[in-house]
Amino acid sequence: xxxxxVGHAQDHVHDDHNAKPSGWRRWLFATNHKDIGLMxxxxxxxxxxxxxxxxLLIRIELFEPGVQFFQPDLFNQFTTxxxxxxxxxxxxxxxxxxxNYMIPLQIGASDMAFARMNNFSFWLLPVGGILLTASFFxxxxxxxxxxxxxxxxxxxxxxxMDMAIFAIHILGAxxxxxxxxxxxxxxxxxxPGMTLMKMPLFCWTWLITAYLLIxxxxxxxxxxxxxxxxxxxxxxFFNAAAGGDPVLYQHVFWFFGHPEVYIMILPAFGIVxxxxxxxSRKKLFGYASMVYATSAIAILSFIVWAHHMFATGMPVTxxxxxxxxxxxxxxxxxxxxxxxxxxxxxxxxxxxxxMLFSIGFIFVFTIGGFTGLxxxxxxxxxxxxxxxxxxxxFHYVLVAGSLFALFSGTYYWLPKWTGYMYDEKLxxxxxxxxxxxxxxxxxxxxxxxxxxxxxxxxxxxxxxxDFHQIATIGAFWFGFSQLLFLxxxxxxxxxxGQRATAQVWEGAEGLEWTLPSPLPFHTFETPPEVK
Numbered sequence: 001x002x003x004x005x006v007g008h009a010q011d012h013v014h015d016d017h018n019a020k021p022s023g024w025r026r027w028l029f030a031t032n033h034k035d036i037g038l039m040x041x042x043x044x045x046x047x048x049x050x051x052x053x054x055x056l057l058i059r060i061e062l063f064e065p066g067v068q069f070f071q072p073d074l075f076n077q078f079t080t081x082x083x084x085x086x087x088x089x090x091x092x093x094x095x096x097x098x099x100n101y102m103i104p105l106q107i108g109a110s111d112m113a114f115a116r117m118n119n120f121s122f123w124l125l126p127v128g129g130i131l132l133t134a135s136f137f138x139x140x141x142x143x144x145x146x147x148x149x150x151x152x153x154x155x156x157x158x159x160x161m162d163m164a165i166f167a168i169h170i171l172g173a174x175x176x177x178x179x180x181x182x183x184x185x186x187x188x189x190x191x192p193g194m195t196l197m198k199m200p201l202f203c204w205t206w207l208i209t210a211y212l213l214i215x216x217x218x219x220x221x222x223x224x225x226x227x228x229x230x231x232x233x234x235x236x237f238f239n240a241a242a243g244g245d246p247v248l249y250q251h252v253f254w255f256f257g258h259p260e261v262y263i264m265i266l267p268a269f270g271i272v273x274x275x276x277x278x279x280s281r282k283k284l285f286g287y288a289s290m291v292y293a294t295s296a297i298a299i300l301s302f303i304v305w306a307h308h309m310f311a312t313g314m315p316v317t318x319x320x321x322x323x324x325x326x327x328x329x330x331x332x333x334x335x336x337x338x339x340x341x342x343x344x345x346x347x348x349x350x351x352x353x354x355m356l357f358s359i360g361f362i363f364v365f366t367i368g369g370f371t372g373l374x375x376x377x378x379x380x381x382x383x384x385x386x387x388x389x390x391x392x393x394f395h396y397v398l399v400a401g402s403l404f405a406l407f408s409g410t411y412y413w414l415p416k417w418t419g420y421m422y423d424e425k426l427x428x429x430x431x432x433x434x435x436x437x438x439x440x441x442x443x444x445x446x447x448x449x450x451x452x453x454x455x456x457x458x459x460x461x462x463x464x465x466d467f468h469q470i471a472t473i474g475a476f477w478f479g480f481s482q483l484l485f486l487x488x489x490x491x492x493x494x495x496x497g498q499r500a501t502a503q504v505w506e507g508a509e510g511l512e513w514t515l516p517s518p519l520p521f522h523t524f525e526t527p528p529e530v531k
Contacts, residue, residue, distance in 0.1 A: 030122075033101065033104050033112045036119060037098070044094035047089030048086070048089075049482075050133065054078045054082040056479050059471065062458075064469075081143065084143070084168075086398075088128070088167075091406075092171075092175065094406050098406070100112060103186065106202060106203050107185070107199060108511050124170050131170065138158065143160050144157065149224070151237075151239070152238060155239060162228065165227060183214075193531060197288065201284065202271060203270070205269050209263050223252040247309070250308070250312060251306065261301070262298060264401075265401050266294060266297065268402045269294065272361055272405050275408050276340050278355075280348070280349055281349075282343055282347040307376055310322070311385040311386070327373060330372075337366055337369075340358075341362070344359075350506075352411075352505075354408045357408035358404075361401065361404040365396070369397070375389070395445075407434070415500035416500065417518065418495070419517045420492050420498065422497060423497060426491075430484045440471070441474030444470045451463070451464065
């Protein structure tokens with residue numbers, strides 16, 4: 001019996017450090033955190049392309065006043081699905097992909113805590129994504145009530161709305177499982193000597209984000225479940241005729257929706273906090289204050305939800321509270337921006353593509369933050385509520401915030417993932433092209449909003465034409481710039497470029513840079529000692 005067991009053990013290739021399953025099984029049954037992280041990133045890029053195509057369809061329609069190509073209902077489907085696909089399909093999965101790939105490497109863990117659950121949480125995503133996309137092809141078309149799905153409008157939609165509700169349940173379940181995995185991994189699987197206050201900031205921001213996800217995803221599930229029962233089972237939660245309250249939906253939705261904004265930006269803060277010290281060749285300024293600021297943002301994000309609802313007829317004391325609470329968030333956010341700038345101050349700076357995207361992030365994210373402070377002022381918000389000013393504000397935060405940080409992180413870690421340097425010259429062209437076209441697209445929207453152009457409208461008065469045309473030209477430039485990004489990444493993966501060293505960047509610090517590039521399939525099988 002013993003000899004059989006020994007012989008059987010020798011059949012296994014686990015001793016080989018780089019043994020990996022091959023073919024379709026490697027991906028379908030993936031339990032390796034790097035493979036799953038990569039699948040998340042690929043899925044998110046496909047979603048980005050889909051959501052971006054919808055955005056370009058919206059911009060084509062708005063190039064001139066009058067209804068050009070799409071009937072108002074189809075236009076509303078485009079605006080709604082653009083929002084849902086970008087949030088739940090592109091930004092969140094991309095950030096979870098980074099978490100999956102990098103957190104075990106940064107804390108010296110061999111993998112994520114729950115490898116099979118990790119696989120399951122990924123494979124829920126394509127199911128949810130296909131459900132969302134397929135809803136365009138059912139009678140009545142896709143959900144057209146806005147990504148917020150406000151009742152009572154959402155009670156009147158066709159089966160596309162039910163598909164959206166089901167998709168959100170599936171994507172939400174995926175997020176919750178991912179969050180549980182991240183929390184358990186970070187709290188229980190750090191290498192010896194890696195105390196919480198020695199962790200890279202990316203791990204901290206994700207730990208805090210994971211708690212946010214667990215707190216708010218069930219709230220969204222509750223909101224859409226009540227919608228579902230109102231639609232099909234005769235309840236009257238949000239139906240005023242049945243004694244319900246449409247404003248209740250907004251309260252429940254935004255109690256999820258506001259922390260959700262921070263779920264999409266906190267991990268981006270973590271990426272930027274890794275990149276800036278590397279290319280400044282200095283330690284991050286005020287590490288502890290960054291951790292506390294991140295925690296403060298997360299806690300405050302739960303008490304400001306109704307600033308999205310100043311126009312609903314809230315009592316003035318309620319407006320006053322939500323106004324001041326919202327302004328309070330600018331303090332920890334300001335601490336972070338100050339610390340990034342202080343890290344660069346008198347550093348030995350070099351401007352490779354990751355650094356350019358991180359500095360670009362600080363610049364445009366700060367603009368988005370300031371417009372956020374402006375719409376926090378209740379009387380101003382009532383004037384610009386649901387105009388293009390708000391569209392400009394949240395795109396500055398989410399595109400120039402989350403997306404720029406994702407680009408920064410991709411360029412930063414790509415040589416470590418692929419073993420090859422990306423094309424630096426093309427990377428810089430991608431940055432400048434993205435940065436300029438982004439501002440051409442979204443900056444004019446501030447003026448459109450201040451002039452009274454409402455969002456989600458298919459047609460508009462002639463005086464808005466010029467700014468709409470500028471924005472449309474910028475949007476196409478921005479969209480096509482991302483094909484260059486795809487080319488750069490594929491080129492690096494194909495091994496077209498110089499080989500990367502283990503510590504790719506001169507100023508890079510952290511456990512991931514002690515490993516060879518490209519990374520072996522299994523890493524840290526014996527945990528490293530952190531001095």
